[in-house]
Amino acid sequence: MTNEFRIAVMPGDGIGQEVTPAALAVADAALAKTGGIRLIREEAPAGAALYKETGEAFPQTSRSICDKADAIYLGAMGLPSVRYADGTEIAPQLDLRFMYNLYAGVRPTRAIPGVKVALADPRAADIDFVLVRESTEGLFYSRGKGTVEDDATARETMQITRAVSERVFDFAFKATERRRTQGKAGRLTLIDKANVFTAFAFFRKIFDEAAGRYPTIAADHLYVDAAALVMVAQPWNLDVAVTENMFGDILSDLAAGLVGGMGYAPSADIGDEHAVFQPAHGSAPDIVGTGKANPVAAILSAAMMLDWLGARHGEERVAEAGRLIDAAVDAAFADGGLVTCELGGEAGTRAVTDAVLAHLN
Ligand code: ATP
Numbered sequence: 001m002t003n004e005f006r007i008a009v010m011p012g013d014g015i016g017q018e019v020t021p022a023a024l025a026v027a028d029a030a031l032a033k034t035g036g037i038r039l040i041r042e043e044a045p046a047g048a049a050l051y052k053e054t055g056e057a058f059p060q061t062s063r064s065i066c067d068k069a070d071a072i073y074l075g076a077m078g079l080p081s082v083r084y085a086d087g088t089e090i091a092p093q094l095d096l097r098f099m100y101n102l103y104a105g106v107r108p109t110r111a112i113p114g115v116k117v118a119l120a121d122p123r124a125a126d127i128d129f130v131l132v133r134e135s136t137e138g139l140f141y142s143r144g145k146g147t148v149e150d151d152a153t154a155r156e157t158m159q160i161t162r163a164v165s166e167r168v169f170d171f172a173f174k175a176t177e178r179r180r181t182q183g184k185a186g187r188l189t190l191i192d193k194a195n196v197f198t199a200f201a202f203f204r205k206i207f208d209e210a211a212g213r214y215p216t217i218a219a220d221h222l223y224v225d226a227a228a229l230v231m232v233a234q235p236w237n238l239d240v241a242v243t244e245n246m247f248g249d250i251l252s253d254l255a256a257g258l259v260g261g262m263g264y265a266p267s268a269d270i271g272d273e274h275a276v277f278q279p280a281h282g283s284a285p286d287i288v289g290t291g292k293a294n295p296v297a298a299i300l301s302a303a304m305m306l307d308w309l310g311a312r313h314g315e316e317r318v319a320e321a322g323r324l325i326d327a328a329v330d331a332a333f334a335d336g337g338l339v340t341c342e343l344g345g346e347a348g349t350r351a352v353t354d355a356v357l358a359h360l361n
Pocket of ligand 1: 015077078262263264280281282283284285286287292293294295297342
């Protein structure tokens with residue numbers, strides 16, 4: 001039993017600075033309802049704006065705050081106009097994945113009743129699946145290691161290891177089991193390209209071995225091209241899917257597009273000791289300062305953080321606060337009257353946050 005959790009807060013760049021306070025205000029209100037547990041926040045400055053100002057994107061003082069935290073909450077990082085000398089973007093959020101071995105990128109995709117979805121089919125209202133993206137290797141293993149020879153040939157190399165694959169598959173099977181206890185289908189789909197690449201055939205072999213350890217879960221496979229089609233043609237049939245880093249990067253944005261866009265896409269990057277929770281969107285410099293940023297992705301990411309903290313520490317009150325947030329978001333949009341700016345409505349950061357808070361209280 002504890003009375004508090006320490007959260008390293010990294011608002012970061014652009015709209016990260018706007019949606020982070022909204023999400024944490026909602027988390028505080030939900031925890032106040034379930035009683036007794038407080039979030040002690042410590043701000044850990046990082047990002048492109050800080051790099052521009054100080055020459056450092058992720059200072060040691062911020063790393064130490066993250067090291068000691070029970071969970072890390074991140075707004076958004078990176079600005080297209082600020083780059084390292086080699087032209088790559090400033091992305092401390094990627095550094096965190098490698099620093100803390102955050103191998104499981106969790107991207108829930110759920111149609112919120114009352115929010116306009118991309119597909120006209122009425123079954124689109126039932127979209128509710130989770131994409132688990134391996135986040136430390138795959139093609140991203142090559143980050144910073146790519147080569148260009150004689151201005152003629154560029155190479156990047158993918159890495160798939162047994163150890164990391166087993167960990168992420170175990171994570172995905174357990175997440176599927178947990179959903180099954182909540183009345184969901186209990187099916188895990190591996191997305192790969194095992195018909196063409198040796199690395200993916202190996203990935204599939206490890207997945208099939210793992211499937212043997214989870215006999216209650218229906219396990220199947222899709223090639224990534226077919227998965228892209230299924231995600232658009234019948235996404236309501238997906239339950240949990242697990243995939244390689246680069247495929248997950250692409251498919252998770254496609255998934256977000258199904259249910260309202262990046263403003264509705266929460267995410268978590270989870271390892272054995274640490275976890276980072278952040279909206280899946282970037283810093284959106286085009287709307288910064290306008291008050292139009294949709295805070296739902298950030299708010300739902302805070303709910304995921306409470307769910308994870310609650311499960312990890314056996315604190316049902318914290319997990320319950322996470323569920324209250326999901327319910328309050330649904331209630332805020334249920335009658336279709338709250339329409340966010342990027343979907344053609346008037347509701348910006350303040351209006352959406354107030355509506356969610358009103359339903360929590
Ligand atoms: P990154 O390159 O890190 O993905 P980005 O900001 O360029 O960052 P996205 O996050 O994919 O890219 O956002 C693309 C566009 O979608 C933004 O420029 C913005 O117009 C819109 N957008 C993203 N997040 C939100 C949000 N929370 N609310 C409203 N619009 C958003």
